[in-house]
Amino acid sequence: MMTDFVRGRWSAELEDLFLRVSGRFGRVEVRRRMRDYVRGLLGPVSRKNSWQLAEYAGHNGPYGLQHLLSWSRWNPDELRDDVQSYVAEKLGTPDGILIVDDTGFVKKGTVSAGVQRQYSGTAGRTENCQIGVFAAYASSRGRALVDRELYLPKSWMNDGDRCRAARIPAERGFATKGELAHTLVLRALASSLPIAWVTADCLYGQEWRFRHLLEQAQVGYVLAVPKSQQLKSLAGTWRIDQVVADAPDDAWQTLSCGDGAKGPRVYDWAGAKLPANLVFDPDPPTHERWVLARRSLRRPDEIAYYLAYAPVGTAVERLVGVAGSRWAIEECFQAAKGQCGLGQYEVRRYPGWYRHITLAMLAHAFLAAMSAAAVKRGAAETTRPAWPRSPWRRSGVCWLLSAPGRRTAVSAH
Secondary structure (H helix, E strand, C coil): CHHHHHCCCCHHHHHHHHHHHHHHCCCHHHHHHHHHHHHHHHCCCCCCCHHHHHHHHCCCCCHHHHHHHHCCCCCHHHHHHHHHHHHHHHHCCCCCEEEEEEEEEECCCCCCCCCEEEEECCCCEEEEEEEEEEEEEEECCEEEEEEEEEECCHHHHCCHHHHHHCCCCCCCCCCCHHHHHHHHHHHHHHCCCCCCEEEECHHHHCCHHHHHHHHHCCCEEEEEECCCCEEEECCEEEEHHHHHHCCCHHHEEEEEEEEECCEEEEEEEEEEECCCCCCCCCCCCCEEEEEEEEECCCCCCCEEEEEEEEECCCCHHHHHHHHHCCHHHHHHHHHHHHHHCCCCCCCCCHHHHHHHHHHHHHHHHHHHHHHHHHHHHCCCCCCCCCCCCCCCCCCCCEEECCCCCCCCCCECC
């Protein structure tokens, strides 16, 4: 794909994208620098910082591109809105999925906005890094990053001098990663992105406010939760792992939740409908709440847990597909960092982080759109093998849970 760009195959499409966003950059020289910066992010540059991007663009030095990130007058949030509109047009489908996750950017020193020693899921350990909370959009047409927020730890927000030096706005207060995710979802739902589902890992799924937001918006979700997650009903309170441990053998089905690098991702899955909430749900209900569990085939003691909210009549297979789509954001991070320089910035201040990240998101969205167009033209079509379902799965059978922790009869239709 990058070769196609270098050879100019997508030159007209890229120019159309530049024209689409040019109104966000008021001055001609700023627009030119933006175009050079994005072209460099898409080009064969080994280290995509201002110095090497400037060299690739033929500039005498990096100062023009550094000025673009630090002092030029343009609003990265307006450009983010353009990215969302572009992704909606190129990748949007009615059953689109919004995925929320965070990623780390390992940095040296103590000056970069939000940097400190903190756990990074990207590195798998505690590192001196910045953490960004991101939203990605995924559909059958492709996937792309569509929003971002920089996590600012309390150690930063309690130090006014440090915040001013990093040009963090005075109105920016401390927000947990869950609260940042809440903001991302609200913005995405207000955008032109067609969103039917939201999925996220247990850091976000365990927060009831996050789930309540989606239920109020009547948006389906499949959210990972920890094994200690509490399930409450009029009959009592149970831990989710206790509920799943009580599942009958025929509640488990062997299903693929999507293709990975080594083929279909296959696990045992069990899904149970929860009782309707008689106080808050309409009568008849439009959505149902579920408990979902994923069990490793090779290591059956490894079980992941989910809470789901889905339109009435949704099958377990659909919930499994939504849960599996969460890996799409990891693929976005990998592609955006490897191909578009998402993490190769050298800016230290708050405005520069948002500007670089948003321009990298624009470049990544362009690659995703061109990949989707190539597939549509038949240039990259592949036939995915059908994965056989569990032999003991019975058509029309569902495991109903009248109260958490209590087994109920399996109903056949």
